[in-house]
Amino acid sequence: MSALIPASSERAQQTLIESYATLLASVEYMHELANTEQWAELIDQRTNYVVQVEKLRELDAHVVLDTASQRRKAELLESILEHDVNIRRRLVARRDELGKLIGVTQRQRDLHRAYAPQQGAAVPFDADDADSTRSS
Template sequence: MAEHESVVVRYRELLEVSSVMLGYARSQDWEALIQQEARYAVELDRVRVIGASGSLSESERQDQLQLLEQILTQDAETRRLLDARREELSQMIGNSRRQQALGQAYQGGRGGVSTRLRFNAPDGSM
């Protein structure tokens, strides 16, 4: 019985870590979230090892299922928040690259557009 209880205990530990991670994602504390992922991976490995060691009673299986559903719900929300952050960073990088390209285009010729117009004017008026 102690072995089976530890499976449920491990799922509770995993749920706790998942809750902490979701809290960090909601508060946009990305550094803390990344650090917490290591603890999540350790707990997940423990669940896998212990979960493979035997069968559970019906009540333990129900507890396990309920905890797993909560973990998956939290994980989905955490991923949604991370996806939104990734999209935000992607847009920022894209904007930065565009600004850099524009800066290089304008600074590269130092009046490059007017200089090119002067030498390529069809009527020779420049």
């Protein structure tokens, strides 16, 4: 098990705070992607975001912050979480939109299945055939 880095290690504290700032920049970019409905890119970025969070969690477990750094970390975390909540709201709205589209598509498919066989079963009326049966 790794020992905690003392609060006096300013470099370790700076590295941790910079990592949170980098995570904030990532989540701000993801929020912009969600707002502009760039869903594929958002999903790609979300994968990178998860990796960043895991690395940050590991680093955070080994660094003790002084009071000023704790305050800065709290500010960064608050901003990160605000963006994350907004991204999730956009994703829920998108999911609901896609659900409605899927419902419409399923209804169209069901209607097609219900009425398409009847269309094929109908025998078209041919006036020439009708005339030939009368003359015989």
